[in-house]
Amino acid sequence: MKGYPAQIVFVSEEHNFQLNEPLLESILTSNRVKDKKVMILSVAGAFRKGKSFLLDFFIRYLSHDIYNLSQNIQEDDLHHLQLFTEYGRVAMDVSEVKPFQSLLFLIRDWAYPYEADYGYEGGLTILNRRLNVGPV
Numbered sequence: 001m002k003g004y005p006a007q008i009v010f011v012s013e014e015h016n017f018q019l020n021e022p023l024l025e026s027i028l029t030s031n032r033v034k035d036k037k038v039m040i041l042s043v044a045g046a047f048r049k050g051k052s053f054l055l056d057f058f059i060r061y062l063s064h065d066i067y068n069l070s071q072n073i074q075e076d077d078l079h080h081l082q083l084f085t086e087y088g089r090v091a092m093d094v095s096e097v098k099p100f101q102s103l104l105f106l107i108r109d110w111a112y113p114y115e116a117d118y119g120y121e122g123g124l125t126i127l128n129r130r131l132n133v134g135p136v
């Protein structure tokens with residue numbers, strides 16, 4: 001039997017995230033999984049922004065967190081990241097494992113090479129500008 005995606009977190013009618021504990025327990029205690037390492041992966045974002053591509057990429061190649069953005073880092077992207085990290089903090093309260101051991105921003109279709117170069121160094125420049133809360 002092959003692996004399959006399973007939604008273990010859902011949004012309730014009150015607009016809160018809820019854990020489907022019975023489903024998670026059934027997965028983690030199944031004979032196929034109980035003696036193996038398990039990765040829980042969460043991908044959230046706007047409609048048609050590459051979530052499926054990213055999930056497929058993770059499943060095939062990676063074990064890092066990548067924040068997949070299109071064209072630029074916007075303020076609402078940082079708000080989504082803040083919400084996501086709050087769930088990581090909650091997870092730290094119940095587990096000794098640190099979430100977000102490696103977080104990489106991936107900005108697809110970068111359209112502003114005059115602001116910052118392509119690649120890792122250019123990305124750091126943009127990220128530092130966006131995260132700067134002091135006077136510019």
